[in-house]
Amino acid sequence: MIPCTVTAEDLAVRLAGVRSRIEAAGGDPAAVTVLAVTKGFDASAVALAAGADLWDLGENYGQELVAKAPDAPPGVRWHFIGRLQRNKVRQLAPHVGLWQSVDRAALGAEIAARAPGAAVLVQVNVSGEEQKGGAAPDAVPALVADLQADGLDVQGLMAVGATGAPEASRPGFARVRALADALDLPIRSMGMSADLEVAVSEGATMVRIGTALFGPRHARGPLGN
Ligand SMILES: *Cc1c(COP(=O)(O)O)cnc(C)c1O
Numbered sequence: 001m002i003p004c005t006v007t008a009e010d011l012a013v014r015l016a017g018v019r020s021r022i023e024a025a026g027g028d029p030a031a032v033t034v035l036a037v038t039k040g041f042d043a044s045a046v047a048l049a050a051g052a053d054l055w056d057l058g059e060n061y062g063q064e065l066v067a068k069a070p071d072a073p074p075g076v077r078w079h080f081i082g083r084l085q086r087n088k089v090r091q092l093a094p095h096v097g098l099w100q101s102v103d104r105a106a107l108g109a110e111i112a113a114r115a116p117g118a119a120v121l122v123q124v125n126v127s128g129e130e131q132k133g134g135a136a137p138d139a140v141p142a143l144v145a146d147l148q149a150d151g152l153d154v155q156g157l158m159a160v161g162a163t164g165a166p167e168a169s170r171p172g173f174a175r176v177r178a179l180a181d182a183l184d185l186p187i188r189s190m191g192m193s194a195d196l197e198v199a200v201s202e203g204a205t206m207v208r209i210g211t212a213l214f215g216p217r218h219a220r221g222p223l224g225n
Pocket of ligand 1: 037039060081082160191192193194208209210211212
């Protein structure tokens, strides 16, 4: 993890920029949640986010979340957005407010055991890129039913867009919206720094933004870059 070198003033300008991109894409900036993705950065990014009144923070490595959560200002709500192994659930459970990357029933059962009634999103793989995780779209309705039967609070769907130009994400995001509508799930977490306009125009209710707020992270692999 590296310190975030963006100043509080810079962050305010960057956040305003993200909100105007949401608006330009046809979204209501008051209704689309900006999830600030602090992965790769140390606690400095957490403090900056809170100072900018951003309280929904995302992490996709369990170790980083467990390192940052105990010292975070009260009021931070942590979202786990990365690939998740069952054996990591126990240590994350005290900290996570929304599990966004649930993509199989066994993982849901573990979350239900460690955090009964927890709020979750089902991650949908709409890009066909296996390394991004997510359940196949056709498997989502049955998975949602399984998770609900375990007592979990399924609040919506999450997806990572396709690699390539932002427009490559559009058909997948449209699929997520259709699935969420059919299942009557309110949250659609889709869109990142590069493709947020496409996501918002396809009905995102939450965008997950790292680079556009905090600047570049050091390289760490396909989703951690
Ligand atoms: C890293 C990451 C983000 C944020 O990506 P940026 O391009 O830096 O905005 C969003 N969602 C997931 C799942 C991520 O892994």
